[in-house]
Amino acid sequence: MTVEIQKPPKKKIQFILNKQPVETEVSTTMTLLSFLRDQMGLTGTKEGCGRGDCGACTVLIDGRNVNSCLMLAAEIDGCEVTTIEGLGTPEKLHPLQQSFIEEGAVQCGYCIPGMLMSAAALLRENRRPTREEIQVGISGNLCRCTGYIKIIDAIEKAAKQIS
Numbered sequence: 001m002t003v004e005i006q007k008p009p010k011k012k013i014q015f016i017l018n019k020q021p022v023e024t025e026v027s028t029t030m031t032l033l034s035f036l037r038d039q040m041g042l043t044g045t046k047e048g049c050g051r052g053d054c055g056a057c058t059v060l061i062d063g064r065n066v067n068s069c070l071m072l073a074a075e076i077d078g079c080e081v082t083t084i085e086g087l088g089t090p091e092k093l094h095p096l097q098q099s100f101i102e103e104g105a106v107q108c109g110y111c112i113p114g115m116l117m118s119a120a121a122l123l124r125e126n127r128r129p130t131r132e133e134i135q136v137g138i139s140g141n142l143c144r145c146t147g148y149i150k151i152i153d154a155i156e157k158a159a160k161q162i163s
Contacts, residue, residue: 013077018086026073033057035073036083044084044113048142055141058114059083065121067140084113087120095158096120103154107145115141119155127163131156
């Protein structure tokens with residue numbers, strides 16, 4: 001007896017990715033994380049836990065932070081998606097990116113893309129967050145290399161520059 005394995009169906013989607021329109025097909029079972037990394041070649045978004053616990057895969061969907069490992073790629077149809085590659089450019093860093101560099105908030109760097117995306121979502125909603133609000137805003141992002149002080153300092157510095 002031969003067992004035939006069927007491929008999952010595909011869905012055509014249209015969305016905005018880092019300010020650029022995209023139209024493509026995706027497997028209905030593919031996560032947004034896999035789609036971004038494997039199909040779109042955007043490897044700045046990292047996979048840490050694959051369960052939504054660490055925040056390394058955080059991206060913005062319509063300006064809100066989302067764990068891309070928990071979302072299906074097909075769900076972004078009609079949405080605006082921003083990854084770390086769309087936050088700033090090498091020529092013109094986002095104030096958060098510049099602050100992270102200046103404050104020494106980057107150690108191994110694995111968690112930093114997700115941390116920056118959560119911070120960007122926070123500052124979009126609250127231009128002048130308190131240190132406690134910053135702590136809450138990045139609470140879904142785990143960093144194993146720091147005590148978070150420099151990260152919080154960097155977000156606080158960027159908030160002053162943005163507002």
